[in-house]
Amino acid sequence: MRMTGGGPQPRSQKAGEHLQLLRSLAAELERAMQAISSNNLLELEESVASQQDLSARLSQLAGELSSFPSAGSVPVTDSIPSGLMREIRASAAELEHLNLRYSYLLQHSSRSVALMASFFNSVKGQLKEVPGDRLKLQTWSCQA
Amino acid sequence: MRVNTNIVPNMVADLDQSQATLNTLLQEVATGKSVNAPSDNPTAAAQMVQNTLDAANVDRYTQNISSALSQVQQAGSVLSSVVTSLTQAVSLGTEGANGTNNNTSLSVLAQQVQSILSSVISQANTSVGGVYLFGGTASGAAPYAADASSPSGYTYNGNNDANSIVVGDSLNVQVNLPGSQVFSNSGNNVVGALSSLVTALQSGNSAQISSAATAVNSTIDFISQAQGFYSNAASQLNSQESYLQQETVTLTTQQNNLVGADMAKVAPELSQAETDNSAALAAAAKVLPATLLNYLAPPG
Amino acid sequence: MGGLNTTLLTGTQALDAAQAALQAASNNIANANTPGYTREVTQLSENAESLSGGVVTGGGVTVDGVQSVRDELLNLQIQQQTSLKSQADAESTSLQALQPLFSSTGEDIASTLSAFSSSLGQLSANPSSSAVRQSVLDAGKNLANSFHSVASGLESAQSAADQQVTQTVAQINSLASQIANLNAQLTQPGVAQQNGGTIEDQRDQLVQQLSTLTGISITQSSDGEVITTGNGTPLVMGSQSFALQTTTGAGGFQQVLDANGNNITTSIQGGQLGGAIQMRDQTIPGFLNSLNDLAGQFAASVNAAQAAGYDSTGAAGRPFFSIPSTGSAAAGIAVALTSGSQIASSSDGSSGSNGNVANLLAAVNGNMSSGQTPASAYANLVYQVGSAAANASAQSSALTQSITQLTNQQSSASGVNIDEETTNLIRYQTAYEAAARVVSTIQALNTVTLDMGSTQSY
Numbered sequence: 054m055r056m057t058g059g060g061p062q063p064r065s066q067k068a069g070e071h072l073q074l075l076r077s078l079a080a081e082l083e084r085a086m087q088a089i090s091s092n093n094l095l096e097l098e099e100s101v102a103s104q105q106d107l108s109a110r111l112s113q114l115a116g117e118l119s120s121f122p123s124a125g126s127v128p129v130t131d132s133i134p135s136g137l138m139r140e141i142r143a144s145a146a147e148l149e150h151l152n153l154r155y156s157y158l159l160q161h162s163s164r165s166v167a168l169m170a171s172f173f174n175s176v177k178g179q180l181k182e183v184p185g186d187r188l189k190l191q192t193w194s195c196q197a
Numbered sequence: 198m199r200v201n202t203n204i205v206p207n208m209v210a211d212l213d214q215s216q217a218t219l220n221t222l223l224q225e226v227a228t229g230k231s232v233n234a235p236s237d238n239p240t241a242a243a244q245m246v247q248n249t250l251d252a253a254n255v256d257r258y259t260q261n262i263s264s265a266l267s268q269v270q271q272a273g274s275v276l277s278s279v280v281t282s283l284t285q286a287v288s289l290g291t292e293g294a295n296g297t298n299n300n301t302s303l304s305v306l307a308q309q310v311q312s313i314l315s316s317v318i319s320q321a322n323t324s325v326g327g328v329y330l331f332g333g334t335a336s337g338a339a340p341y342a343a344d345a346s347s348p349s350g351y352t353y354n355g356n357n358d359a360n361s362i363v364v365g366d367s368l369n370v371q372v373n374l375p376g377s378q379v380f381s382n383s384g385n386n387v388v389g390a391l392s393s394l395v396t397a398l399q400s401g402n403s404a405q406i407s408s409a410a411t412a413v414n415s416t417i418d419f420i421s422q423a424q425g426f427y428s429n430a431a432s433q434l435n436s437q438e439s440y441l442q443q444e445t446v447t448l449t450t451q452q453n454n455l456v457g458a459d460m461a462k463v464a465p466e467l468s469q470a471e472t473d474n475s476a477a478l479a480a481a482a483k484v485l486p487a488t489l490l491n492y493l494a495p496p497g
Numbered sequence: 498m499g500g501l502n503t504t505l506l507t508g509t510q511a512l513d514a515a516q517a518a519l520q521a522a523s524n525n526i527a528n529a530n531t532p533g534y535t536r537e538v539t540q541l542s543e544n545a546e547s548l549s550g551g552v553v554t555g556g557g558v559t560v561d562g563v564q565s566v567r568d569e570l571l572n573l574q575i576q577q578q579t580s581l582k583s584q585a586d587a588e589s590t591s592l593q594a595l596q597p598l599f600s601s602t603g604e605d606i607a608s609t610l611s612a613f614s615s616s617l618g619q620l621s622a623n624p625s626s627s628a629v630r631q632s633v634l635d636a637g638k639n640l641a642n643s644f645h646s647v648a649s650g651l652e653s654a655q656s657a658a659d660q661q662v663t664q665t666v667a668q669i670n671s672l673a674s675q676i677a678n679l680n681a682q683l684t685q686p687g688v689a690q691q692n693g694g695t696i697e698d699q700r701d702q703l704v705q706q707l708s709t710l711t712g713i714s715i716t717q718s719s720d721g722e723v724i725t726t727g728n729g730t731p732l733v734m735g736s737q738s739f740a741l742q743t744t745t746g747a748g749g750f751q752q753v754l755d756a757n758g759n760n761i762t763t764s765i766q767g768g769q770l771g772g773a774i775q776m777r778d779q780t781i782p783g784f785l786n787s788l789n790d791l792a793g794q795f796a797a798s799v800n801a802a803q804a805a806g807y808d809s810t811g812a813a814g815r816p817f818f819s820i821p822s823t824g825s826a827a828a829g830i831a832v833a834l835t836s837g838s839q840i841a842s843s844s845d846g847s848s849g850s851n852g853n854v855a856n857l858l859a860a861v862n863g864n865m866s867s868g869q870t871p872a873s874a875y876a877n878l879v880y881q882v883g884s885a886a887a888n889a890s891a892q893s894s895a896l897t898q899s900i901t902q903l904t905n906q907q908s909s910a911s912g913v914n915i916d917e918e919t920t921n922l923i924r925y926q927t928a929y930e931a932a933a934r935v936v937s938t939i940q941a942l943n944t945v946t947l948d949m950g951s952t953q954s955y
Contacts, residue, residue, distance in 0.1 A: 092902060253614060
């Protein structure tokens with residue numbers, strides 16, 4: 054959100070932007086998880102880039118909005134409307150849920166990635182045949 | 198051969214998600230709260246525990262202040278009327294000491310002062326909500342009872358203790374003075390002084406009457422100090438009450454932030470969730486084999 | 498493997514341990530060269546290896562062989578993650594059922610503790626009123642009942658998990674036996690060539706079902722397929738199956754034994770069985786311990802405050818609450834006073850004094866022997882119960898998506914180009930590292946958001 058000419062952005066306006074960012078970031082997390090499960094690498098990369106921008110701006114805003122010393126020091130005309138505050142908390146809670154699922158998915162998927170990377174790195178691994186006439190067994194092993 | 202089952206897990210997952218969303222919103226509408234289970238928002242649920250305790254305590258403190266204030270206010274007005282009575286007794290005594298009275302008028306004056314003493318005693322026995330204001334911490338009987346064997350004709354049956362009432366997390370306020378401190382204090386004995394004035398008037402001795410009237414007069418200052426105690430207690434209680442009102446707002450706001458459901462927001466979300474759920478079920482019905490459909494629970 | 502962010506949220510300990518097993522088990526992949534199975538691999542031939550750009554290609558395996566092994570790796574992970582998901586689902590179901598015990602219903606511990614505190618506040622203003630004294634006793638009884646309800650709910654959940662252990666072991670044994678039968682059929686002359694594919698499919702489905710019950714490891718021996726539990730207890734060896742047994746343990750719960758009678762309960766990971774054992778032996782006992790500690794310390798605090806004062810007859814205050822000497826403090830906590838007159842409100846023995854009520858209030862609102870207040874100890878427990886459920890549910894959803902990802906990879910028809918795959922993997926690793934940092938940022942955000950708006954008046 055661009056600053057209008059003149060003084061600093063009023064709190065309620067910042068809070069409104071904060072809410073929008075929370076929702077956008079939540080949407081990006083969903084998008085990234087969808088991209089991961091459909092193996093769409095490009096989509097994932099785009100989403101993560103977007104997430105980085107959004108989360109950076111969110112952190113900054115959250116810091117600005119919460120750095121108020123004590124009750125009564127904020128002029129009543131510049132306080133965040135209680136309805137908006139409630140929406141922010143609800144969106145933040147939802148983002149937290151998504152973030153939890155996202156972090157687990159990243160854990161599992163990155164282990165798969167590591168496994169595959171190890172496999173491809175050691176494609177020249179030894180193959181040995183186990184004696185026996187009915188089944189031919191070959192064993193491949195690698196360090197993961 | 199590996200079965201390609203990648204369509205089914207997606208669909209079932211979507212279905213589970215839409216059903217879960219629907220269930221959550223239905224619960225919100227029913228209870229008016231957006232957090233039912235701690236799992237919905239563990240941090241909020243944990244914070245609500247302290248909020249619940251604080252809110253109950255603040256509520257109780259407020260009630261305690263309310264009943265304390267009425268005791269304090271009542272005590273203050275008792276003392277005001279006692280001051281009036283004492284002033285009147287002094288002027289009666291002054292009149293009786295001026296040497297112009299005969300036995301009859303002295304006798305009348307004595308009766309008038311006696312009647313003032315009775316009314317002061319009955320004021321000292323005031324109770325509010327079943328609690329005697331000037332009995333110390335004793336309960337049951339009235340603080341002052343008639344006692345022929347006592348020089349003043351009255352005995353104090355209360356005690357010399359005072360309780361402090363809890364009105365804040367670390368705030369206890371004393372709201373009572375025992376009668377033994379106010380009315381029958383050995384240094385400034387209101388009851389004794391009045392009773393002595395009656396005796397003096399009955400005796401007719403001007404010097405005695407004069408000195409008894411002076412003694413009554415000096416208790417007026419003493420009562421004023423007692424009045425100071427009560428008005429000080431009242432202002433402590435009043436400012437604590439204001440603080441608690443702010444606390445109540447803070448706690449209510451916090452509670453709304455933690456668990457309040459914004460009804461205006463929930464209703465449209467609910468209808469969307471119901472649409473989503475129906476759509477997901479319809480889509481699933483087209484794709485999934487019958488056996489799997491039997492497994493899926495119907496909506497609602 | 499290094500470089501991947503280790504600050505990602507961790508789930509329940511058992512799920513983490515099971516995931517570590519993924520790493521270990523996947524070190525050995527066996528590629529069975531049986532007819533009907535390796536359709537896409539006609540022959541594994543040796544090629545000259547060449548090194549180009551740091552990536553070794555060729556070597557001892559053809560590209561088709563790489564695809565086959567890759568598919569096997571994918572299969573292994575799908576199977577292992579299916580076990581993990583089943584475990585998460587079992588835990589999630591159990592944990593969801595516990596949530597109402599800790600929700601704000603009016604009869605929960607937070608509500609009854611608050612009412613007890615409030616009743617003591619009333620006692621402060623009315624120390625001589627017998628009605629008020631009685632209401633303090635009643636509030637104490639309601640609080641004790643709240644503890645009972647929670648303890649009882651937790652113990653019921655434990656029993657349910659225990660029953661699940663028995664049922665699941667029976668199902669495991671049944672499946673193992675069926676799988677062994679199919680393996681036996683496959684070894685018979687002629688059967689493999691004619692019906693091998695169908696029997697294989699049947700067996701695969703049974704193995705899939707088995708993996709939802711417990712984490713398994715599949716290898717090939719010269720005698721045929723070997724299926725073990727994650728820690729190596731045999732379930733199937735070719736055409737022979739080995740039954741697990743259950744027996745009642747010292748604590749009254751079912752222990753799982755291998756065919757030789759060894760207790761393998763603590764080593765079972767994954768699947769419904771892993772989930773049930775985790776809930777029964779770790780998660781719920783954790784909650785119960787916290788609850789019992791709270792009940793015991795709370796009672797001790799209040800009783801100490803009683804002992805510091807005098808009741809309305811002038812006698813020294815006796816214990817308000819009783820805790821059983823053995824067994825669950827929360828299940829057995831009770832009000833020991835028989836009359837409101839026994840509440841030790843007096844500080845000096847005189848009946849009208851409220852001097853000791855402040856101590857009683859401090860016991861309820863202030864620090865117990867652990868250094869925590871009753872409210873904050875309980876709040877911690879609420880948080881544990883809530884986040885355990887949220888974690889299990891998130892794990893289940895995440896694993897569903899992960900399994901979808903792996904399944905999609907399996908069904909992609911194109912051959913494996915090692916160069917391209919390796920490049921992609923590096924891109925994935927980079928993206929995941931960046932994503933992990935976003936996860937941390939969002940986590941930190943939550944605490945800050947909770948502070949927003951809390952210091953201003955509206």
